[in-house]
Amino acid sequence: MPVRVAVDAMGGDHAPGVVVEGALEAVAEAGDRLAVLLVGREAEIRAEVENRGGAEDDRLRVVDAPEVIGMGEAATEALKRKPDSSIHRGIGAVKAGRADAFASAGNTGAVMAAALFGLGRLPGVLRPALPGYLPTPTGTCVLLDVGANVEVRPEHLVQFARMGAVFGEFFLDREDPTVGLVNVGEEPGKGTDTVKEVYEALRALGDRGAIHFVGNVEGRDILRHGADVCVCDGFVGNVVLKLAESVSTILPDLVRAEIGRQGLGADHARTVGGVLRGMLAPFDYQAHGGVPMLGIDGTVVIGHGGSTARAIRQMVLSAARLVEQNLTSRIARALADDDAPPHP
Amino acid sequence: MPVRVAVDAMGGDHAPGVVVEGALEAVAEAGDRLAVLLVGREAEIRAEVENRGGAEDDRLRVVDAPEVIGMGEAATEALKRKPDSSIHRGIGAVKAGRADAFASAGNTGAVMAAALFGLGRLPGVLRPALPGYLPTPTGTCVLLDVGANVEVRPEHLVQFARMGAVFGEFFLDREDPTVGLVNVGEEPGKGTDTVKEVYEALRALGDRGAIHFVGNVEGRDILRHGADVCVCDGFVGNVVLKLAESVSTILPDLVRAEIGRQGLGADHARTVGGVLRGMLAPFDYQAHGGVPMLGIDGTVVIGHGGSTARAIRQMVLSAARLVEQNLTSRIARALADDDAPPHP
Numbered sequence: 281m282p283v284r285v286a287v288d289a290m291g292g293d294h295a296p297g298v299v300v301e302g303a304l305e306a307v308a309e310a311g312d313r314l315a316v317l318l319v320g321r322e323a324e325i326r327a328e329v330e331n332r333g334g335a336e337d338d339r340l341r342v343v344d345a346p347e348v349i350g351m352g353e354a355a356t357e358a359l360k361r362k363p364d365s366s367i368h369r370g371i372g373a374v375k376a377g378r379a380d381a382f383a384s385a386g387n388t389g390a391v392m393a394a395a396l397f398g399l400g401r402l403p404g405v406l407r408p409a410l411p412g413y414l415p416t417p418t419g420t421c422v423l424l425d426v427g428a429n430v431e432v433r434p435e436h437l438v439q440f441a442r443m444g445a446v447f448g449e450f451f452l453d454r455e456d457p458t459v460g461l462v463n464v465g466e467e468p469g470k471g472t473d474t475v476k477e478v479y480e481a482l483r484a485l486g487d488r489g490a491i492h493f494v495g496n497v498e499g500r501d502i503l504r505h506g507a508d509v510c511v512c513d514g515f516v517g518n519v520v521l522k523l524a525e526s527v528s529t530i531l532p533d534l535v536r537a538e539i540g541r542q543g544l545g546a547d548h549a550r551t552v553g554g555v556l557r558g559m560l561a562p563f564d565y566q567a568h569g570g571v572p573m574l575g576i577d578g579t580v581v582i583g584h585g586g587s588t589a590r591a592i593r594q595m596v597l598s599a600a601r602l603v604e605q606n607l608t609s610r611i612a613r614a615l616a617d618d619d620a621p622p623h624p
Numbered sequence: 625m626p627v628r629v630a631v632d633a634m635g636g637d638h639a640p641g642v643v644v645e646g647a648l649e650a651v652a653e654a655g656d657r658l659a660v661l662l663v664g665r666e667a668e669i670r671a672e673v674e675n676r677g678g679a680e681d682d683r684l685r686v687v688d689a690p691e692v693i694g695m696g697e698a699a700t701e702a703l704k705r706k707p708d709s710s711i712h713r714g715i716g717a718v719k720a721g722r723a724d725a726f727a728s729a730g731n732t733g734a735v736m737a738a739a740l741f742g743l744g745r746l747p748g749v750l751r752p753a754l755p756g757y758l759p760t761p762t763g764t765c766v767l768l769d770v771g772a773n774v775e776v777r778p779e780h781l782v783q784f785a786r787m788g789a790v791f792g793e794f795f796l797d798r799e800d801p802t803v804g805l806v807n808v809g810e811e812p813g814k815g816t817d818t819v820k821e822v823y824e825a826l827r828a829l830g831d832r833g834a835i836h837f838v839g840n841v842e843g844r845d846i847l848r849h850g851a852d853v854c855v856c857d858g859f860v861g862n863v864v865l866k867l868a869e870s871v872s873t874i875l876p877d878l879v880r881a882e883i884g885r886q887g888l889g890a891d892h893a894r895t896v897g898g899v900l901r902g903m904l905a906p907f908d909y910q911a912h913g914g915v916p917m918l919g920i921d922g923t924v925v926i927g928h929g930g931s932t933a934r935a936i937r938q939m940v941l942s943a944a945r946l947v948e949q950n951l952t953s954r955i956a957r958a959l960a961d962d963d964a965p966p967h968p
Contacts, residue, residue: 417877537903
């Protein structure tokens with residue numbers, strides 16, 4: 281049985297063309313393991329499929345959804361006003377058991393809200409969280425939450441740590457990944473009251489062996505891979521993720537300006553450019569394509585709005601892998617683990 | 625009359641030697657405009673001064689303070705246990721009118737607490753704030769608070785914006801600097817309840833012409849100079865500042881690794897290294913040396929713990945400039961401005 285991924289064909293800055301392209305690539309790459317449902321405006325999607333020499337078959341189906349939620353629309357209102365959007369119908373396909381996962385590069389807020397209302401939370405989950413990832417000199421680290429929850433209570437952050445550890449194991453392919461708490465200092469007792477309480481709870485979880493807690497991680501240590509999984513609220517996580525991502529877009533400008541200032545010749549400029557490109561290759565968000573909403577009772581993967589066909593392909597393939605690896609039930613098990621209650 | 629700066633000779637990782645060295649350089653550079661009081665263990669400081677061919681005179685005095693607060697000590701306890709520390713006596717010299725400013729690269733928490741208790745707040749100031757600065761491709765931006773206040777109410781953030789705008793004008797040498805609110809999205813209505821309330825208050829201040837408010841600044845826009853002055857709580861500011869600073873220490877490692885991976889020869893490696901150094905030059909924290917605590921009734925400048933002699937020199941010179949430019953009274957005037965009450 282192939283894994284069936286419903287893909288939001290109308291989601292992202294370059295939809296539907298680029299989404300169709302990426303989905304076709306994913307199907308071609310995955311062979312019998314994957315079937316894709318392209319959800320969106322039927323006629324438009326069919327035209328894009330045909331333009332690319334594709335055709336509907338067992339592994340590629342079009343599911344009509346006449347409405348489109350734009351990237352900039354306010355999530356809750358848009359969901360109410362457009363009950364027949366590609367996001368609703370995609371989530372609906374998962375709910376009805378016609379798909380195993382939903383993947384979208386569309387309006388993140390709308391996807392998260394639709395997933396929360398349509399599929400609900402896993403038993404025991406207080407708040408779903410959205411992880412992000414950051415390349416480091418020695419690999420990749422996971423940061424969560426990155427925007428689903430801008431206001432949190434201590435017990436939420438403790439669950440983020442639990443869910444992040446499970447996701448990190450899968451995503452980083454690392455057993456027992458280290459978990460750190462983003463804070464303003466290394467020592468215990470630093471930070472807000474919330475963060476201090478979380479520190480103690482995570483230490484207790486660490487003592488029990490439920491997670492591999494390594495303490496506080498300061499801003500300067502995040503990109504130095506202070507921990508495999510860095511835990512913070514969605515406000516801090518969102519700012520940190522976007523700041524870190526901006527570095528790889530700012531560097532080329534700085535390098536170009538400095539090359540000009542030094543008046544380097546074309547040869548030297550090429551050498552410098554080659555080093556820069558090689559250095560920045562791991563910082564390419566397209567390599568992973570998307571991240572799952574953790575704590576939802578179902579597999580929902582969210583990609584960058586600016587996704588290219590390659591990023592869409594990776595997003596679809598990673599959604600399929602998450603289903604194969606049973607991430608959702610592994611998170612449910614971790615949270616249900618009696619030895620490690622979510623929080624007193 | 626020279627500006628008299630009390631300098632914490634025992635503060636910083638390389639005290640007292642490096643501090644004495646930097647203070648001597650500052651005195652040499654500033655000529656008649658500056659007098660320095662070196663506060664700390666008298667005998668040690670005298671030896672360091674003599675070692676460097678210096679001598680006490682009208683422009684260089686040693687003030688004895690037998691106790692030293694270490695960099696890692698908990699601030700409040702250390703202040704109680706060591707009433708004769710260089711930090712106490714330095715702040716005391718300002719309080720008694722024997723110095724116009726105090727500058728320290730020592731224990732930041734202890735300096736802030738001593739300043740708050742010893743000198744107090746300017747009239748109307750709810751919470752003093754500590755600014756940081758970040759180089760951007762087009763200059764430098766100011767970020768505040770960066771750690772003095774990890775938990776804040778909306779009215780605190782509004783005052784940070786007011787104080788930051790006054791400091792930014794001085795520090796960035798820019799009339800009416802733009803002020804942005806660090807947030808998780810560009811649109812009004814994003815973020816926590818606190819941040820939403822601050823947005824409205826800053827917009828009102830902007831409409832009145834009290835500040836040049838440019839709205840929300842996302843993580844991706846901070847290093848792109850989304851605003852001259854970026855306002856946030858001390859938790860977010862501390863993480864952002866340390867993360868941004870870490871980039872310039874991580875890059876050389878990444879570049880070296882990539883040069884090795886590509887097997888570049890020595891010539892090419894030199895070219896790349898030269899571009900990197902040129903690019904990173906503006907990211908050198910020693911250029912500014914220190915930042916003032918905003919909202920304190922007196923001039924108190926805090927430097928990096930790892931300050932070199934050059935950084936100490938810049939810290940002392942900038943303390944003197946802050947006094948000459950009347951930063952403190954300019955902040956007091958801005959906050960007292962009837963047209964723009966701090967917050968309803």
